[in-house]
Amino acid sequence: MKKITFCVLILFAFTSVVQAQSFSVGPKVGANFSSLTGVKDGKSKTGYYFGAFAEVGFGKLSIQPEVLYTAQGGKVEGVEINNSYVSVPIMFKYKLIAGLSAELGPKFDFLTKSDTKFLNTKFDTKDSYQSFNFGLGIGLSYKLPLGINVDARYNFGLSKLGKNTSIDGIPSSGTNSKNDVFQIGVGYRFL
Numbered sequence: 001m002k003k004i005t006f007c008v009l010i011l012f013a014f015t016s017v018v019q020a021q022s023f024s025v026g027p028k029v030g031a032n033f034s035s036l037t038g039v040k041d042g043k044s045k046t047g048y049y050f051g052a053f054a055e056v057g058f059g060k061l062s063i064q065p066e067v068l069y070t071a072q073g074g075k076v077e078g079v080e081i082n083n084s085y086v087s088v089p090i091m092f093k094y095k096l097i098a099g100l101s102a103e104l105g106p107k108f109d110f111l112t113k114s115d116t117k118f119l120n121t122k123f124d125t126k127d128s129y130q131s132f133n134f135g136l137g138i139g140l141s142y143k144l145p146l147g148i149n150v151d152a153r154y155n156f157g158l159s160k161l162g163k164n165t166s167i168d169g170i171p172s173s174g175t176n177s178k179n180d181v182f183q184i185g186v187g188y189r190f191l
Helices: 002-019
Strands: 022-036 045-058 061-076 079-097 100-118 121-124 132-143 148-157 165-167 170-172 179-188
Touching: 022 148, 045 079, 045 179, 061 100, 061 179, 079 132, 100 148, 132 179
Parallel strands: 022 061
Antiparallel strands: 022 045, 022 179, 045 061, 061 079, 079 100, 100 121, 100 132, 132 148, 148 179, 165 170
8 A cells, every 4th residue: 555655656656747837946045043842941053054945936826845964053151062964845836936945845854973062072962953943934945047046934843852861760751842942054956
């Protein structure tokens, strides 16, 4: 059943691309300004992202899936949390005026690395965090001449980051913090 469902989805995607009025692919890079919600006196942390996108347009509407490597985290009272993810946002875009589009869509993050820096010492903390996070992105993008895209997006974390853990066999709930990330970036359309 899974193979049939997968084949139907591939066929639907291929049919959609064939019927599309426009198609473009390219790289994108940018800056992240991330913070952890639910952390008292938390501060934002500057990071980066890079990856690729594809945009399939149908008149005023388009779908833009992306695959990005993104550095996120936050700071609190001398502690810096650095989490790295492979992020897969799927943005649904609506053209407002020539070149300017509003975008909204889900974001799927897969944790690849995590460390916490305290007193100039780094600790591997990957086992303290969920390996998968879900979020929602909302933003604006603008297509400039010569194939350049500029975008700004805010990503709301919808799933908690921390795992439920126990200390000496006594259960304790993991942190209820979530990723919130403001991104600005630039991309280049090859097609």
